[in-house]
Amino acid sequence: MQKRNVAEFNDIELDQEESSEDLYERLRLIVDKGQEPIRLDKFLTARLEHASRNKIQQGIEAGKVLVNGKTVSANHKLKPGDELVMYSEKEVQGEEIVPEKMPLNIVFEDEEILIINKPVGLVVHPASGNPNGTLINGVAWYLQQQNKEINAENLPRFGLVHRIDKNTSGLMVLAKTPTAVTSLAKEFFDHTIQRKYVALVWGDVVEDEGTIEAHVGRHQRFRKLFDAYPDGEYGKEAITHYRVLERFGYVTLIECQLETGRTHQIRVHMQHLGHPLFNDDFYGGDRIVKGTVFTKYKQFVENCFEMCPRHALHAKTLGFMHPKTKKPVHFESEIPSDMASVIEKWRNYTKTRINQDK
Template sequence: MTEDQDILQEDNSEDLYERKLYHVDKGQEPMRIDKWIHLRLEGASRNKVQKAIEAGFVTVNGQQEKSNYKVKPGDDIVLMSLVNPEYTEIKPEAIPLHIVYEDDAVLVINKPPNMVVHPGVGNYSGTLLNGVLYHLLQQNPGLTEEDLPRYGLVHRIDKNTTGLIVLAKTPDAAAHLAKQFFNHTVSRKYVALVWGDVEQDEGTIVAHIARHQRFRKMFAAYPDGETGKHAITHYRVLERMNYVTAVECILETGRTHQIRVHMKHIGHTLFNDWEYGGDRILKGTVYTKYKQFVDNCFDLCPRCALHAKTLGFVHPVTKQEMFFESPLPNDMSQVMDKWRGYVQTKLKQSPNGTLDL
């Protein structure tokens, strides 16, 4: 294998794209870049490679080039491509979408709970992307995935996480947004309800994240940095409710389940996060009434209590900074109100005006 065939670096983007870096070796004969890339991407058609180049998914020495550019020794080529694109046919479905903003380039949606973002094993229909495809086809009946890969999906949020997600409506917009997510210039804040009284008002969690060694559907934190991918989460306490705490989380990186894994790592599992053990009492008393109260809270918010509250990015066309904010969904608002009421009642009943933890 020659030097130019070696991928020097392969980094996962925040969610759906990866960046592959190639260095062209000294013996390379002049060759069109579309052909050069086509020879190195298994399963990619020459036409798809050309469209990727035109959309800006490929740069040479930091500059965008056309498909007829001739690669030469010493060139550094960067390719943004879909990460592990598990191929599942996407069928349009008339699913109601809460569209927060839309123009010719981008689509911002407020995702409800219990909705998977894109089709995959076990979820072939009813996903956000099924609804997005239907919506896009009303505007452009001839649209295909060849024209717009994954129909503009550039990042994901978990099935039971609510909140804001942005999609691209053109290949150019997809390339622009994918680069922003990869470079971590997208501004996103989440609100989570976690078990326990978080000790510090604010802090930063630094711990690699990788699949759990025993439970392969879960992820785990590896603070020694020898396993998994680098991950950083900043958090700030919003409200303390003794047995639970509302926190704001800002992702400096964007790994799968990052907030859920990092908060569990510091001892504050997300409320009702069944995959990570948050669907049982982790803090509080042993009294039957308290158990009934918590069970009622689980019923009110029957999911992991996590909401993608804000989203900010640079518009791919106008280059203006865009910012969106989504209010807390009813299930999280109601369960937080219930905790506030519980704490206030207990404080009034306490002889010393404190609530023991």
């Protein structure tokens, strides 16, 4: 019987090219036709390299193993044809996490989850160049006040099941228990999480609504950037649904619903569509993409850039099945003042143009 080369449940490394929201992965096995009845934990111990029986039993108890779509006990007897699905959250690589006191905009909290409205400019997790001052540093301090047993040794695997960019504002969910981590990881992996973003993009988007399907992966020349690969020969599957909320002529306010969660997905997909995000310095939105050549217009755009000195993207809504109650929960946040001010400025500019044309 050949063992699979799979790391232990909690020790899978986050690849540099992994999506910021792919902080978990899934392994699928089918029980052989000739397999005699065998305990689940014993079967997995024989099949998985570097995974102790104790670690496997912990994973089963935490709900990270499904048999035919259901959680079972470690002593569950497998039979031929059974389908096993194993989930594993990946450890986020970075600096040691030191708790730091900082203001947190907590939208909701219970024993299982924490919903935070992340402000612009806040990095989510420590990494090279950002050893402290991140959201997780602040969350660590906050939780440490509730539980003094939390320390630097047990913080790295705190329930970070997705991330959003430093200069993207909006809602994030963090898990407070191993069960919540597993439940949310499954939802992100299976694309059942409901996430809607509001974005201001350059140009007049032709269709009122549509779907962008193009793989997203590292740019093959500029490694800090990502790019769209519509032929699907490189990168990872990425699907974004969008609809127009309001048109301002030279820019458009849209809502994007993520089906997948790849790094920079909305930013890359909208650039691919020919409509980069307003003031996105990575993907060509920090210059005048559409409009006139008049000096007044140029000054107007530059004023907008100053009002919203980041890409205009906000994670507005977040919905999922609660890890404990198994009932749907939904959270919503207001568009922050920098984006709201620019949207209103474009709205007034459009009204002025229409009045001048009459």
